Amino acid sequence: MSITRNGRIAAGAMAAVLAGSLAACSGGGGGGGEPDEGATAEEIEAALEEGGIIDYWTWTPQAEKQIEAFEKAYPNMTVNLTDTQGAEEHNTGLQNAIAADKGIPDVAQLEYQSVPQFQLPGQLTDVTGYGLGELEDLYTPSTWGSVALGDGLWGLPQDSGPMALFYNAEVFEENDLVVPKTWDEYVEQARKLKKSDPDKVLFNDDGNGPGTVTSMIWQAGGKPFQVEGDTVTIDLADEGTTRWAETYQQLIDEELMSDITGWSDEWYQALGDGTIASMVVGAWMPGIFEDGVPDGDGAWRIAPMPTYDGTPVNAENGGSADVIPAGADDKVLAAGFLKWLNSDPESIRVFMETGGFPATVAELGSEEFLGYESEYFGGQKINEVLAAGADDVVEGWSYLPWQSYANSIFSDTVGQAYLDRTSLLDGLSEWQAENVRYGEEQGFTVDG
Amino acid sequence: MVAFAFAFLAPVLYSLYLSLFRNQLMGGNQFVGLANYSAAFTDPKFWDGTGRVLLFLVVQVPIMLAVALAAALVIDSGRLFGKRFTRIALFVPYAVPGVVAVLMWGFLYGDRIGLVGWINEAAGSQVLTPFSREWMLVAIGNIVTWEFVGYNMLILYSALRTVPGELYEAAAIDGAGQWRVIRAVKLPALRGALVIATIFSIIGSFQLFNEPNILKVLAPTLISSSYTPNMYAYNLSFLGQQVNYAATVAIIMGVLTAAIAYVVQLRGTRRDS
Numbered sequence: 001m002s003i004t005r006n007g008r009i010a011a012g013a014m015a016a017v018l019a020g021s022l023a024a025c026s027g028g029g030g031g032g033g034e035p036d037e038g039a040t041a042e043e044i045e046a047a048l049e050e051g052g053i054i055d056y057w058t059w060t061p062q063a064e065k066q067i068e069a070f071e072k073a074y075p076n077m078t079v080n081l082t083d084t085q086g087a088e089e090h091n092t093g094l095q096n097a098i099a100a101d102k103g104i105p106d107v108a109q110l111e112y113q114s115v116p117q118f119q120l121p122g123q124l125t126d127v128t129g130y131g132l133g134e135l136e137d138l139y140t141p142s143t144w145g146s147v148a149l150g151d152g153l154w155g156l157p158q159d160s161g162p163m164a165l166f167y168n169a170e171v172f173e174e175n176d177l178v179v180p181k182t183w184d185e186y187v188e189q190a191r192k193l194k195k196s197d198p199d200k201v202l203f204n205d206d207g208n209g210p211g212t213v214t215s216m217i218w219q220a221g222g223k224p225f226q227v228e229g230d231t232v233t234i235d236l237a238d239e240g241t242t243r244w245a246e247t248y249q250q251l252i253d254e255e256l257m258s259d260i261t262g263w264s265d266e267w268y269q270a271l272g273d274g275t276i277a278s279m280v281v282g283a284w285m286p287g288i289f290e291d292g293v294p295d296g297d298g299a300w301r302i303a304p305m306p307t308y309d310g311t312p313v314n315a316e317n318g319g320s321a322d323v324i325p326a327g328a329d330d331k332v333l334a335a336g337f338l339k340w341l342n343s344d345p346e347s348i349r350v351f352m353e354t355g356g357f358p359a360t361v362a363e364l365g366s367e368e369f370l371g372y373e374s375e376y377f378g379g380q381k382i383n384e385v386l387a388a389g390a391d392d393v394v395e396g397w398s399y400l401p402w403q404s405y406a407n408s409i410f411s412d413t414v415g416q417a418y419l420d421r422t423s424l425l426d427g428l429s430e431w432q433a434e435n436v437r438y439g440e441e442q443g444f445t446v447d448g
Numbered sequence: 449m450v451a452f453a454f455a456f457l458a459p460v461l462y463s464l465y466l467s468l469f470r471n472q473l474m475g476g477n478q479f480v481g482l483a484n485y486s487a488a489f490t491d492p493k494f495w496d497g498t499g500r501v502l503l504f505l506v507v508q509v510p511i512m513l514a515v516a517l518a519a520a521l522v523i524d525s526g527r528l529f530g531k532r533f534t535r536i537a538l539f540v541p542y543a544v545p546g547v548v549a550v551l552m553w554g555f556l557y558g559d560r561i562g563l564v565g566w567i568n569e570a571a572g573s574q575v576l577t578p579f580s581r582e583w584m585l586v587a588i589g590n591i592v593t594w595e596f597v598g599y600n601m602l603i604l605y606s607a608l609r610t611v612p613g614e615l616y617e618a619a620a621i622d623g624a625g626q627w628r629v630i631r632a633v634k635l636p637a638l639r640g641a642l643v644i645a646t647i648f649s650i651i652g653s654f655q656l657f658n659e660p661n662i663l664k665v666l667a668p669t670l671i672s673s674s675y676t677p678n679m680y681a682y683n684l685s686f687l688g689q690q691v692n693y694a695a696t697v698a699i700i701m702g703v704l705t706a707a708i709a710y711v712v713q714l715r716g717t718r719r720d721s
Contacts, residue, residue: 092686121473208668230474261666266561402473408673408687415669419581438688443475 038129039332048336051076054106054329056337057094058322059084060158062351069346070337079337087111087320091404094325098123104327106334107341109158109320112146113214113399116227118323119154120401125324126152130335135343142393143359147321149398150229155323156342157359159351161282162389163215163305163317166289169378170299171200171277179303183247186306190256193277203257204267204276207415209407211318212280213244218315218397219305220244224432225400232401232439234448236428243308245424252421259418272296280305282317283386287355290376302382304389314392319359357386364390402442406435460702466695473689484696493674494697498704500585501676505653508589513645515593516600517638521630523601524608535605539598546595550662553591558666579667588659596652600645607641608634643716647709654705657682677701 039047056063056079067079082105084090091114097103098118110118118124127133133153136144143157167179175196180186190202205212217224222240226233235241251257258276260267270276272295279285289300307313322342324334341347348363363369364387374382400406413434417427432448439446467484471477488494519538523531541549556563557578564576578587611633619629657678664671664679673687674680677697685694 095689206668208665259669260560261668264666266558269561402688405688408683411668412672412674419669441470441472441690443472 041131044332044336047332048074052330052333053078054333054337055080056107057082057084057105058109059086059090062354062356065350066347069350070340098327101327104325106328106330107322107324107338110323111320113403115154116399116401117403119149123326124154125326125331127335128153132339138343138360140359140361140390141395142316145395155321156338158320158322158342159357160359161284161317161319162314162393163280163282164386164389165280165303165305166300167278168274168299169301171274180306182310183306183308187250194256200275200277201258202277203251204260205257206259206261207411207418210410215315215317217241217244219313223396225398227398227401231445234432234435236432249424252418268292283357286382297376298378300377301380302385304385312392314389316393409434463695463699466692467699469692471692484693488696488700497674497677497680501653501656509649512593512597513600516597517604519601520604523605538601541595542599546658549595550659554663554666557587584670591659603641603645604638607638611637647712650709651705654701
């Protein structure tokens, strides 16, 4: 409510108009995303030597240093960096630029979960023609699988996020908990902790977005979303998803988890003082612990993900690729930068130096990387645990072509089961129904 | 006139135009006539949100206006010590940027590190649970009331200041007490201002957005993405990329709001004449 209420109606309409006029011209992208004529490695190299200007959108904290190194290697190149702050704003900005066909970056970061959303409507460049397909062996299979969709290659992996169990060893010791190897053991520890210290919880999930949940379903062997051309199959009651739901339901029903808002001050504080005693999250998390949770210094350790039957299985959580939008100005230079950014040892070294977790097999296996002893994590060789997880990622996962919309209605459906302690499977089936409806409205053939 | 047409009519007309199309991720843009409207009229999410703001309207607006009226009368009575201070103190919340105000209340409502958590601890039980299914809308109403009582008080108070002094003198000569003066002189003088404040508040209720949208970050499962029609339109447009349907929702809400505000104005002015 405000004094300019009438003005607000106009402003609201104006916003709708603006967004609408942008959307109106987005049809131009077309359906297929036909492969570009491309260029050979020599042609790309020559173009980089000759130089030019490209625009790069990212929220990677290491980008500035990577660009510095790139411009040193190719002195005639200039990279204009736009720091887009975070995934959500980034996607909206990119969507608007593409729709307006104006100010489209040459290279942009995209979360793995958002790649299909841009790729299917034909908004990304198939980089196969630029010889980037030959780089396949450099990357872990799961990250490669996130950019090689359908018959094309839509970018290169920038980082990866194989999951691990982060736990507060001090709380574990005080309460006589063991590091769980299976999810049954995990639930058991959660019960034990609740009994011995009711102020602490083993697990926290605010029910806002499905980032953790989709990764946990992935780890349980679920493949609820399958995309084949414009046909999408949704089955949020498949064997793996159900397996996850049955475990998670116990945490909800027995009140073994808290709902502190993720990434809030309260949340960081709860990680620091032991209120939240463990979390499952991607391998990019250690740097955030060091920066954001100073009170947890020395207390936290990292263990492999608990699994359902004790044999190691893993999933990716988060992580991004870099892509070339279909409307990019100079695709040859863009391809050159993209390749350098995500495969040149110097770029990856800079990326890792400040806490990035790589997607490249060589770096994941290097002695220096694996031997690193983290002071924050009590001298533990954390990368040994994290990198080992990358080998066990289940293949064949895919996200929805409208994942960001699906994420936005997660709390309306599945999240309600957290709140009322009702059946997760019912919540999942409601989420499925809403997604089927949305997909059909958007012109997909949806099976679900 | 041209500027008016451009700034006010063009967006509305364009929204109308948009609402007749449907743009799909696969398949592009096509004319669909009134299909978006028929979809909206049978859309449970839309009506759920509309019902919620209506409920909010019939409960919160009378409370807020009653408090504002009482405050205006008390300040105008001249019997209050520190009248200036009271007036400013009541008005200050309105000057606090809406986003800041909601964030502040969000922290106060917090059960772990907020004021509510502290009260609950002192009481030894969960006396206050603003972040629950039962109390969420009340908690939002509390914030909105806090924000706008001072603003409405000021509208009413300035109407009171225009009452000519002779009327009070005449009333005093007739031997009227304070209550009598309020009933016979002040309230009739306030009618026009009350109608205006009511209309503003009705529009404001239908436009409810900031408060729930910010609190959603703190309580995502309590506040759905279609909690109010405005939030629904926003999420459809920016996350669902359904700009056409969002425009449809916006136009239906605009017409509904205008109709209700018009009825209130008719009633208010009819009694005037």
